Amino acid sequence: MEVQLIKIEKRNDVSRSIYFLTPVLAIFLTLFGGGIIFYILGFNPIEALKFFFITPISDLYGLSELLVKATPLCLIAIGLSFCFKSNNWNIGAEGQLIFGGIVGGGVALLFYNHDGFYVLPVIILSGAIGGMLFAMIPAILKTYFNTNEILVSLMLVYVAKLLLDYLVVGPWSNPEGFNFPETRQFSESARMPILFEGLRIHAGIFITLITVFLSWLILYKTYLGFQIKVSGLSLKTAKYAGYKGKTMIIIVFMISGACAGLAGVGEITGPIGQLHRNISPDYGFTAIIVAFLGRLNPVGIIFASLIVALTYLGAETAQIFLQVPKYTGQVFQGMILFFLLGSDYLLFFKIKFLGLKKNEL
C-alpha cells in the first residue's frame, strides 16, 4: 500500500491583514455551510439565508434587538479577552454572568419599593462585584492550589445556575406570583433607561462602549496590558522580567468576572426586569466565540458581537418563517467557530506533502 507522507510545519510570519481577514472568511464559509444545511432540509438556500440574516434587521425594531443582544455579548467577550490574552482559560463567564445577576437582582429586590437616582448605580455596581467575586474562585484556586481553571470555572456555571433556580423557586419568589418561578418585577428606578420609546435598546449599551474603550486603553497603553501581552506570549519571559504572575492571574479573572457580572445585571435591569430561571440564553458561552472571532481585539470584538447577535435573531425569525427549531442559531455559532479554528490552523501552519512512500506496516 502506498501512502502520502504529510508534514505539518509552523509558518514563521503571518501577515497582520490576513490575520484579521480570516474571521471574515470564516463568516462567509459559515454562510455557505448554512446554505447547504438549508438546502438539505429542503429550503431554497438563498431565501432561507435571507430570512436568517437580512429579514431580522430590516427594520428599526430589528436593529434595536440586534444591539440588545450584542450589548452583553460584547461586554463579556471584552472581559474574556483579558483572560485569553494572558493564557488564562476562563470558560465560566456564564456562571459569572448569572452570579452577577443574582447579586444585582438581590439588591434590586431589596429596593423594590424605593425610588431614587442612586438605586440603579448601586445595583449595577453590586452586579459587577458579584461577577468579580465569583470569577476569583477559579483564579485563587489556580494560583494557590494549582487547579485547572477551565474545569473549575466551567463547573461553577452549574453552581450559579442551581443557586438561581433555588432562589427564584424558594426564598426570592414573588409572594404575589402564584408560585411561578420568578421574583417580583423590579421598581422603575431599578431599570435601565430605555433609549427610544417602543424599542428595547437600553442604556446598557453605553456601559459596554465605555468598557470597550477602557479595555483598549488598558490592553494597549498601560503597563498592566503590556504584562498581560508578555505573559500570553511566553510565561518564561514574564518570569524572567519579574512580573508577579499570581497577582496578574487574579486581576485578569477579576476584570473578566466584573464584565460578565455587568452583562448579567444589564440583562435583568434592562430587557428582563426581574429574576427568573433563564436570564441568559448562554451569552457567557457564546461570548467565547465572539472573543476569538474578534481576535481578542476590542474593535474586532464589537463587530464580532454584532454578527453573533444576528445568529440569535436569525434563529428566531427562521423558527417563525421556516419552522426550523431556534437551535439552528447555535448550529451557526458552532460553524463560525469551526471555520475560524480551521482557517486559523491553515494560517499558522503549512502542510507539506513529502511524496509517496510504501507502507510496510
Place this chain on the structure above:
Amino acid sequence: MNTKLKVSEISKIYPGCIANDRVSLEFGSGKIYALLGENGAGKSTLVKILSGVVKPDAGEVFLNNESIKLNSPLDAKKNNIGMVFQHFNLFETLSVFENLSIDSDKKDKELKVLVNDILKKYNFKIDLDIPVLNLSAGQKQKVEIIRCLIRNPKVLIMDEPTSVLTEQETDDLFISLKQFSKDGILIIYITHKLKEVLSLCDEVAVMRKGKVVSVSNTIDEKIESLANKMVGENLNTIKKKINNFKNNEEILKISNLNFKSDDPYETNLNNLNLSLKKGECLGIAGISGNGQNELFQILSGEIITEGTSIMFRNKEIGKLNPRERREYLMAFSPEDRISQAAVPELKIYENVALNNFKSSNFFEKGLVNEKKIKEHSKKILSNFSVNTDNVELKSQFLSGGNLQKLIIGRELITSPELLVCFNPTWGLDVGAINYIHETLIQINEQGKSSILISTDNDELLKLSDRICVIYKGKLSKIMNADTVTAEKLGILMGGGSID
C-alpha cells in the same frame, strides 16, 4: 549471536551548525560502548539517526555488514535496534502491562508469559497491574527497558539514563546492563558523566563539535584525560589579564544556600557559598546539567530563596523577584535567548521594555511611554552595533548574534553593578562571540562585576578572574584563574577532587 554495528561517514547538517561531521564508528556485541560528549557535541543527533528519528545527509549504517536504511523509528525496531530515551514515553494512567501491550503486536497471553520470563531472568521487581504513575523513576525506566527487551533487541541504546535515578537505582541499572551485554546485546551508552563511563563501559568514543575526536579502551583512560578530550585540548590558550584589585570591596555574597526542587529533572543545589568583588569576573565551569540552570535562576530571582542567603551590596535580596533585583542594579542574560530573554513575536522596542526600571520611566503612572522606550531602544541598537535601526522590527527577524547583542545591550545600558550571564555565546558566529567577549571584558574594566556561567572552557579561561566548578549542584572551591590548569578543571568537572 554476534552483532556488528557500523556507522560510516555519517554527516548531518542543520542550518548554521554541523551536528555530525563524517562520523565513523564500529561496535560489536559483548561490549558496552560509551558515547561521551557535551551538550551539542552531536551525540544526540547520532543516536537519533540510529533510532530512525533523523535522516542523515550522507553516510551509511551497517548492521552485520549489511547496509540498512533507517527512515523511521519503525525501521529501527524492525532491525532490532532498541532505544531508551532520557524522558520516558509512558502513559501515566495506564498500568504497566497496558503500556507494554500497546507497543506490541503479540497477544496479551503470550506477552504476559514473555514479560514474566524477562522479569524473572533479570530479577526486576515490578507489579504489572499498577498504574505507571505510582512507579519510581527507576521503575519507569525498567518498563521502558522491558519494552525494548520484548522485541529481542540486538542493539540497545541508552540516552543519559541516570539523570533521574538515585544512586541505588543507578547501581541496579549497571548490573542489568552488564547482564544484557553478557547475553549478547550490544549496548551503546550515551552520557556526559565521566565516572559512569569508567565504571560501566569497555570502550569510549568522545565527540566534540560534531566530530569523533577519540576512540579508546576505558582501561587506558582516566577522568582527567576524558574531560580534556571532551571539552577540547587547547584549554590554556588565551587569557585575560588578571585584575589587580585596587579595592577589595565585596559586592555579592552567597552563604549556605540550598535549593531543593520538586522536579526530578532539575538539580538540587547544596550549601552554596561564593563571594564576588567589585570589577571581578567569576567564571563557573561545569558540564551542563549540573545545576547551572538552577544557579542562574537563583541569582536572577526567578527562584526565590531566604532573604539572608544572598547579600548584594550589603542588602538582603534573596526574597526579591528579578524586577526588584534590577532596581538594585543587577542585570541578567539567560541562556535561552530565543524564548526567554526575548519574545520573538514582540517588536524590538517591546523587548527592550522587558528590562524595566523605576528610573527608566518606560511606564509612567502605569501608562506606556512609547516614545521613551523607542528612544532608549535606538540608543541600544547603535551603542551595541545591532545590525538594524528599526525598533519596530519583530525580534524574530534578528540573527542570533544580533539578538544577543540586543539583550546584552538592554541589560548593560543601565550601567548595572553586576551582570549575570549564562552561556552568552552559544550558537553564535566568531564575530559575534568576539564582540560579546570584548563587551564582557569592558564592563570589568569599568569596575563592574560579572558572573559568567558557561560550559565553554575557552571562554571561561579567557574572561574570568577567578573560576570555580559546579558538579552535581555543589561548587568547588574558588581558584584564581592563573592557577587553573586544564587538568584541575577536568578533575573537578568529572566529580574528582584536587589537593
